[in-house]
Amino acid sequence: MDDATLKFRQEFKQKLISWLQLEDKQPEDIKDDEALFGTGLGLDSLDAVEIVIALKREYGIPQNAVDQKREIFTTFATLSDFVQNYQQNH
Amino acid sequence: MPPEQNNLSDSRGNHLGIFFFRVMLKIIGPTCTCCFVWCIAFFYALFDRTARQAAAPYLNRRFPNSSRLHAWWHFYRLIVSQGQVMILAHWLRSGHQVPIREEHPERLRDLLLTKDRGLILLISHVGCWQAALTYLDTYQRPVNLLIQANTNANVARMFSGQNFKLVDNRSPFGGLLECVAAINRGEIVCIMGDRQAGESESAIRMPLLGGSIMIPLSPWLLAARCGCAIVPVFTLMRGMARSIDFYFAEPIHIDYDLPVKPKSSCFEPSVKKYALELEKIASSFPYQIFHYDTSSAQQSIQET
Numbered sequence: 001m002d003d004a005t006l007k008f009r010q011e012f013k014q015k016l017i018s019w020l021q022l023e024d025k026q027p028e029d030i031k032d033d034e035a036l037f038g039t040g041l042g043l044d045s046l047d048a049v050e051i052v053i054a055l056k057r058e059y060g061i062p063q064n065a066v067d068q069k070r071e072i073f074t075t076f077a078t079l080s081d082f083v084q085n086y087q088q089n090h
Numbered sequence: 091m092p093p094e095q096n097n098l099s100d101s102r103g104n105h106l107g108i109f110f111f112r113v114m115l116k117i118i119g120p121t122c123t124c125c126f127v128w129c130i131a132f133f134y135a136l137f138d139r140t141a142r143q144a145a146a147p148y149l150n151r152r153f154p155n156s157s158r159l160h161a162w163w164h165f166y167r168l169i170v171s172q173g174q175v176m177i178l179a180h181w182l183r184s185g186h187q188v189p190i191r192e193e194h195p196e197r198l199r200d201l202l203l204t205k206d207r208g209l210i211l212l213i214s215h216v217g218c219w220q221a222a223l224t225y226l227d228t229y230q231r232p233v234n235l236l237i238q239a240n241t242n243a244n245v246a247r248m249f250s251g252q253n254f255k256l257v258d259n260r261s262p263f264g265g266l267l268e269c270v271a272a273i274n275r276g277e278i279v280c281i282m283g284d285r286q287a288g289e290s291e292s293a294i295r296m297p298l299l300g301g302s303i304m305i306p307l308s309p310w311l312l313a314a315r316c317g318c319a320i321v322p323v324f325t326l327m328r329g330m331a332r333s334i335d336f337y338f339a340e341p342i343h344i345d346y347d348l349p350v351k352p353k354s355s356c357f358e359p360s361v362k363k364y365a366l367e368l369e370k371i372a373s374s375f376p377y378q379i380f381h382y383d384t385s386s387a388q389q390s391i392q393e394t
Binding site (some may be wrong): 004018019021037044045047048049050052053054057058063064066067070073089 | 091262263264266267270271274292307308311312315349350351353
């Protein structure tokens with residue numbers, strides 16, 4: 001993993017904690033390959049809505065881009081990589 | 091995936107019984123069939139302990155201090171009313187119409203005429219809620235219905251071929267992302283406001299009839315995040331399936347634009363408005379309430 005990805009993930013973890021008000025979590029508590037929903041980080045459908053809204057607000061990612069790739073919600077790494085790639089390509 | 095929850099109407103009737111009532115509907119029409127429901131419901135009221143247990147927390151709250159005989163009578167009336175509403179729903183499903191009386195239709199109409207954005211129509215397990223969906227066809231806006239999957243089959247049969255899209259709440263993320271997209275396209279999204287889709291769904295406890303009910307948070311978060319209004323609507327059966335009253339409550343707007351997920355307490359004042367409407371309906375039409383959060387009701391009885 002290159003430094004840019006490492007840095008982006010670290011910042012993205014901080015943002016995720018802030019957006020979702022995960023008050024009992026620190027960035028290091030979020031494992032890259034941990035499931036975001038259900039078991040793992042334990043997010044729910046309301047959190048998914050909040051993430052989609054935040055991606056639009058903070059990164060300009062339209063919902064249909066997310067809708068076409070629901071698998072990005074599998075783990076933190078898949079979500080973070082999607083956002084990073086979107087930023088690089090747009 | 092949310093565990094399925096039962097309400098009274100989910101467990102009523104079998105294939106033979108439904109077939110029997112369909113034939114009766116065709117031959118003698120809805121009013122006479124509704125008269126016959128009094129006879130059938132009598133046996134349910136006598137022998138269906140499961141239904142009685144399901145309804146007891148609500149009826150005990152709505153009619154406190156009832157004698158055993160009165161309590162049975164209230165249960166009987168509830169079962170009759172439920173059967174008659176099912177008759178009415180079948181009648182509507184088969185393409186018939188009944189007279190409609192609207193109370194404050196402008197509350198919905200003005201929002202649809204003046205705003206491109208979609209809105210959330212908050213329906214409840216009150217009266218003939220299915221009729222609300224038939225009514226929406228007149229507004230020429232696509233309608234999405236977020237619904238618990240176990241009722242999908244019946245509802246799909248009822249609205250197939252029309253301007254409706256069913257969103258299964260068992261799909262990923264409870265179907266909420268589909269709802270966000272629909273609202274952003276300017277469509278109407280119908281959500282059941284009084285039933286939590288399993289214990290895992292985020293909900294807020296609200297006082298109701300001296301007890302409490304768990305109100306799901308998803309419609310309120312969607313409204314806050316999509317910047318759209320919530321319009322609670324109640325569809326009440328009048329007489330024996332003779333007509334339907336539509337009551338549109340005051341639209342509820344949620345002002346929230348912080349870049350963080352709102353806490354459930356942010357929604358409390360708005361949700362309370364809906365709970366108060368629900369309580370008003372329960373007071374005026376006690377036999378047309380078909381879902382009550384029994385677990386929380388029992389819990390609140392223990393708490394008090």
